[in-house]
Amino acid sequence: MYVRRLELVNFRSYERVELEFDPGASVLVGPNGVGKTNLVEALGYVATLGSHRVATDAPLVRAGAASAVIRCEIVHDGRELLVELEIVPGKANRARLGRSPVRRAREVLGALRLVLFAPEDLELVRGDPAERRRYLDDLLVARLPRFGGVRADYDRVVKQRNALLRSAYLARKTGGSRGGDLSTLDVWDAHLARHGAELLAGRLELVAALTPHVAKAYDAVAAGKGAAGIAYRPSLELAEPAPNRDALEAALHAALAEARQSEVERGVTLVGPHRDDLTLSLGPLPAKGYASHGESWSYALALRLAAYDLLRADGIEPVLALDDVFAELDAGRRERLADLVSGASQLLVTCAVAEDVPAELRGARYQVREGEARRAG
Amino acid sequence: MYEGTIQDLIDELGRLPGVGPKSAQRIAFHILSADPADVTRLANALRKVKDLVRFCTVCFNVAESEQCRICRDARRTDEVLCVVEEPKDVVAIERTGEFRGRYHVLGGAINPLEGIGPDNLRIRELMQRLGSGAVRELILATDPNTEGEATATYLALMVKPMGIAVTRLASGLPVGGDLEYADEITLGRAFEGRRAV
Numbered sequence: 001m002y003v004r005r006l007e008l009v010n011f012r013s014y015e016r017v018e019l020e021f022d023p024g025a026s027v028l029v030g031p032n033g034v035g036k037t038n039l040v041e042a043l044g045y046v047a048t049l050g051s052h053r054v055a056t057d058a059p060l061v062r063a064g065a066a067s068a069v070i071r072c073e074i075v076h077d078g079r080e081l082l083v084e085l086e087i088v089p090g091k092a093n094r095a096r097l098g099r100s101p102v103r104r105a106r107e108v109l110g111a112l113r114l115v116l117f118a119p120e121d122l123e124l125v126r127g128d129p130a131e132r133r134r135y136l137d138d139l140l141v142a143r144l145p146r147f148g149g150v151r152a153d154y155d156r157v158v159k160q161r162n163a164l165l166r167s168a169y170l171a172r173k174t175g176g177s178r179g180g181d182l183s184t185l186d187v188w189d190a191h192l193a194r195h196g197a198e199l200l201a202g203r204l205e206l207v208a209a210l211t212p213h214v215a216k217a218y219d220a221v222a223a224g225k226g227a228a229g230i231a232y233r234p235s236l237e238l239a240e241p242a243p244n245r246d247a248l249e250a251a252l253h254a255a256l257a258e259a260r261q262s263e264v265e266r267g268v269t270l271v272g273p274h275r276d277d278l279t280l281s282l283g284p285l286p287a288k289g290y291a292s293h294g295e296s297w298s299y300a301l302a303l304r305l306a307a308y309d310l311l312r313a314d315g316i317e318p319v320l321a322l323d324d325v326f327a328e329l330d331a332g333r334r335e336r337l338a339d340l341v342s343g344a345s346q347l348l349v350t351c352a353v354a355e356d357v358p359a360e361l362r363g364a365r366y367q368v369r370e371g372e373a374r375r376a377g
Numbered sequence: 378m379y380e381g382t383i384q385d386l387i388d389e390l391g392r393l394p395g396v397g398p399k400s401a402q403r404i405a406f407h408i409l410s411a412d413p414a415d416v417t418r419l420a421n422a423l424r425k426v427k428d429l430v431r432f433c434t435v436c437f438n439v440a441e442s443e444q445c446r447i448c449r450d451a452r453r454t455d456e457v458l459c460v461v462e463e464p465k466d467v468v469a470i471e472r473t474g475e476f477r478g479r480y481h482v483l484g485g486a487i488n489p490l491e492g493i494g495p496d497n498l499r500i501r502e503l504m505q506r507l508g509s510g511a512v513r514e515l516i517l518a519t520d521p522n523t524e525g526e527a528t529a530t531y532l533a534l535m536v537k538p539m540g541i542a543v544t545r546l547a548s549g550l551p552v553g554g555d556l557e558y559a560d561e562i563t564l565g566r567a568f569e570g571r572r573a574v
């Protein structure tokens with residue numbers, strides 16, 4: 001799969017820009033702050049309908065414009081597909097696939113498979129568990145789109161259940177006569193256990209499949225300096241080996257019953273996949289808090305490369321985008337990373353200094369200036 | 378901003394569901410230029426809907442008398458009762474012409490985020506109806522979303538011990554559609570709910 005053409009209108013700093021790409025490596029060169037990342041961000045938006053940098057859409061639209069448009073031509077198995085997205089902040093995005101409008105923008109998901117590594121990914125190692133859960137869930141949905149629904153259902157149930165616990169908590173605190181109506185809590189428990197078990201089963205299976213890829217990728221990037229290991233850490237005790245979905249549902253149900261007292265006291269759901277974490281270790285030590293800046297960086301990169309590897313092992317050939325990665329790596333790591341990714345069907349690299357990019361990845365070169373980008377050889 | 382009366386109308390129209398400021402303005406100017414008789418008819422319809430329409434005392438569907446048309450219909454069976462969230466769901470099911478039982482309109486679904494619990498819905502009234510013993514099957518036709526599913530589960534837990542058969546509408550593929558165009562959530566659920574042929 002590769003992106004043949006990207007056109008942006010009123011997206012971030014670009015009033016209008018159009019770029020054509022070839023398969024293989026492309027390097028986007030330009031000083032800091034001229035909009036290199038905006039280009040990969042736009043591709044990320046096509047792939048996930050969200051930005052990897054901001055949570056809302058408003059910053060994506062150029063100041064003064066009402067909406068932004070991303071047009072992206074993707075070639076997959078010799079067939080080309082045109083994806084058009086119009087981002088209107090505060091409203092539903094409009095989308096077209098192959099020139100015909102689709103009912104929901106969500107339908108364009110899957111048209112572009114992209115693995116994007118960006119400086120923000122350092123948070124995968126250093127940040128809150130929520131970052132790592134999102135990493136797992138995004139990958140889960142990329143492999144099995146059905147999980148998009150599972151994840152949305154689960155999030156909704158947690159929200160509703162928390163609202164119920166919270167209102168009961170507030171009612172008790174203010175000395176309300178009823179002490180809050182918890183008669184529907186059993187119902188929410190049942191739904192939380194059902195959707196939670198499905199999500200949990202998906203994540204456990206994913207982590208099992210991903211683990212060897214992470215170890216391999218970290219080893220390749222860091223050249224044998226410590227072994228990277230990932231492990232899923234659930235918020236409840238699970239039997240070994242990983243139980244099936246029905247057993248997980250029963251386990252979640254039991255854990256909820258056990259936590260009921262403290263949940264009611266604190267007014268929040270304490271058990272379930274939304275409280276889980278993915279632990280990252282380097283040798284015997286946890287990466288968080290122990291890993292150096294360079295190690296954390298390599299680890300975050302390894303997580304993305306592992307996702308890329310796993311998708312390829314599934315028979316999906318994603319586009320790989322590395323945003324501003326080479327400047328952070330020493331010469332040895334640069335070479336090893338280059339070896340690792342040079343086989344990508346398409347690789348997009350951004351950098352401030354072209355010489356930072358190893359020679360074997362210097363394919364087509366694009367010069368990015370304030371608000372414009374052009375192919376430069 | 379327009380002056381006084383016309384802006385008042387635009388503001389009122391803009392508070393209606395699905396009507397944005399632009400549409401409100403368009404409707405307001407349409408009314409302004411319309412035939413006075415048409416406008417009077419619209420005004421009367423608006424006034425009458427609040428004066429005359431009320432809720433059926435049995436099923437809580439909209440009605441113009443004590444009981445709604447469906448509850449009064451002696452040809453329908455009392456043995457099957459279909460629970461829906463809103464009166465418009467009754468209309469949707471009636472359009473199929475398949476269902477010959479009675480309805481019960483809950484007036485919403487359990488939704489803690491909006492502060493709606495079982496006490497805010499017509500669940501006590503439903504239990505009273507079921508207590509009469511005439512109903513043999515309860516069909517749960519709440520929406521297939523998180524809140525509708527939770528409401529269905531809640532009702533099922535309450536009603537099953539009464540010895541009444543409880544069923545839930547199937548969720549699955551739209552008829553006349555192409556499999557490839559079904560979204561992955563619908564298709565995933567249809568897979569889960571597949572049956573032997």
